[in-house]
Amino acid sequence: MDLIKLKLGVSVSYSTALRGKNLAMRELRGNSEDSYKMLYSYLHMLEQVNSGTTTKVELDEAGKFKYLFIALGACIEGFKVMRKVILVDATFLKNGYGGVLVFAKAQDPNRHHYPLAFGVLDGENNASWTWFFEMLKTVIPDSSEIVFMSDRNQSLITAVANVYPQSHHGHCIWHLAQNVRNHACNTIKAVVAWRFMELARYYTLHEFESAYASFKVRYPSAFKYLEENTKRETWARVYFPGCRYNLDTSNSVESMNSAFRDARRYALIPLLDTIIKKISDWFNEHRKDAVSGSIDTKLVPLVEIHLHNLWGKAEKTPVRELNSYDLEYEVTDTDDGKVYLVNLIAKTCSCKVYDYEKYPCLHGLAAYLYFLEVPAVHGRRREVNIEYHQLSSQYYWTELWAMAYYRTIYSVPDKSEWNVPDHIKLLQIIPPKKLTRKGRKKVNRNPSVGERRKRTQNVRRPRTNFGFSWLLFGMRTNNPSEPNNPSEPN
Incomplete structure (x- = not known):
């Protein structure tokens, strides 16, 4: 009886501690409704501590939150000395309100993340992508030097073409390779994907045409898919009209989505805090890398x-x-x-x-x-x-x-230190409608078209035959105390 009371007491203590921990985490991450109410004040302080920062909030007809755009001034100013290739991707939010987290980033000359802008949209559709790129255009004007790299989301492609008509748009060859492999028949699909990526990276027209003719003969179904569903100038290096340097995939921006995997479940303001602090850390780290070399070393x-x-x-x-x-x-x-x-x-x-x-x-x-x-x-x-x-x-x-890294990125100070005008304090946003979903909360995103989910290694369970093993394996038994043939005497 005492043992039962002891176990019960331990169980109650553990449950109390767990509730306290969950409460502390909710307080740390903030309340979802309060994040929307304080969003204008938060963005005002973000612009105050980071000069040149551009923020924009879009509401629907009912005054509910719809879109958010943020471009830090330090990032936009640093982009002036960066290669003009912008990688774009989106990932789903898990905070109960739906929507997607969008990143537009560059890559510094030493292959580090260089975020340019990010935002929250209600989904990946024509209206949301068009709004995001129109906001991006206010800080990064349209130019024939600009190249966008992304997956083949049709709404994204349409928005780039409409908002940035002078720019060039390339498709991520890794995502396209996954589509190509799925259209290959009677061959090892992984080899087809690798062959396609090799094909896309040829430097001379003669090498490309020779390799493409060979690809047609060896993988006719994959070749047919490429010809009917793609344009060579969007994936082949030799036909691409812009200058994309050594960038031909959008995988690096997807790794940013992975870096904020846990933060996607936070309320809006804690999510923004996490992103801004991480970008600030990257700036500090890469700034030290840029000046740590010898004074005689003039190349990255x-x-x-x-x-x-x-x-x-x-x-x-x-x-x-x-x-x-x-x-x-x-x-x-x-x-x-x-x-x-x-x-x-x-x-x-x-x-x-x-x-x-x-x-x-x-x-x-x-x-x-x-x-x-x-x-x-x-x-x-x-x-x-x-x-x-x-x-x-x-x-x-x-x-x-x-x-590119000379400016410092500052996070928004504690709420007790905010100095926000009264007319901004009065501006409040109604949260969007909360999603009601049944079943376990989904953490991993659904793979896009052509992507494969890595197969997990399942432990094989022992065969269950309910004592009728002799029907499958004869009269043998694993018990050494029993005879192999029941008809034989002991």
């Missing part, structure tokens, strides 16, 4: 390491000067024996790697080493003094890399 580590690995081979690569004034060179690749034409002034190579990646390929580096070693002669264009880091695009210089 990614490019510096790449050129370092090529240096030894480039020194042994044969180079012949074709035009000493225009700095044109003929470079013979020792691997395939092919001859490539390099122009150091235009920063181009006939292999096209230099043209697309915007930092030297093996042939470009070999031509530059020849340019440095051969003494100046009459007729050489020596007034063009090309330094090592000038071989690459300015977007890969450490100077611009550091400028």
Whole structure:
């Protein structure tokens, strides 16, 4: 009896502690209704502590929350020295009100996340995506230099085309590869997906056409899907009209969605706090990375390491000067024996790697080493003094890399420290209608078209035969004390 009372007391204590913990977490994350009521005040303080920040809230006809857009001033200012490729994706919220969390981000030259804007929409549809890109256009104007990368959500594609008509829109080749693999027949589907991604990344038109013809013969059903449902200029590097550098998937923005997986269940203001603090941490971390290198290192580590690995081979690569004034060179690749034409002034190579990646390929580096070693002669264009880091695009210089992170991102202070005008305090938002769903709360998002959910490793259960094993396996028994044949005497 005493033991039962003890167990009951422990159970009650544990339940009380658990309720207290859940209450503390709710207080920490905030009340959902209060988040909507205080949203205008919160956004006012966010703009006060982060100059240049743009925020916008859209309500429906009944005054209920519909859309939210936030672009931090530090991010928008830093984007001026970044590659103009914007990755866009959305993920579902799990706070009981539905909607999606949207991110528009760039990627810094050393392959780090660089968020530009984020928001909350009521769903992925034409109206919501159009509103989001119209808000984005107020901080990042339309330009032919801008490239968007995303999955093939039709509403998103339509909105980009309408709001950013001068920009270029590429489709994530990883998502497309999952669709291609599902249309392959009588073959290993994973190989088809890999072959497609390899096909999309060819640098020269001749290589692409040759590989595409082979792809047609080997995987006719997958080829038919590509021809009927896609345009080559949206996924093939050689046909893409814009400059997307080495970015051809939107997977990096999806990893951001994963970084805020738990926060998607928070109320609105705690969700925004979590995102802003994480972006602030990223800025601080990458700012230190940008200034931690040697003062003599003028290229980001990614490019510096790449050129370092090529240096030894480039020194042994044969180079012949074709035009000493225009700095044109003929470079013979020792691997395939092919001859490539390099122009150091235009920063181009006939292999096209230099043209697309915007930092030297093996042939470009070999031509530059020849340019440095051969003494100046009459007729050489020596007034063009090309330094090592000038071989690459300015977007890969450490100077611009550091400028992208020079501003600090501040989180909104505690509510007790808010200084909000009365007319803003009076503005309150009605929460959207709460969703009522039956069953267990869903945490993982549904895979998009073509995606595969990773199969879990289920533990195989032992066969249950209810004592009739002799029907399946003869008269054998696993009990050593029993005879193998019941008809035989012990």
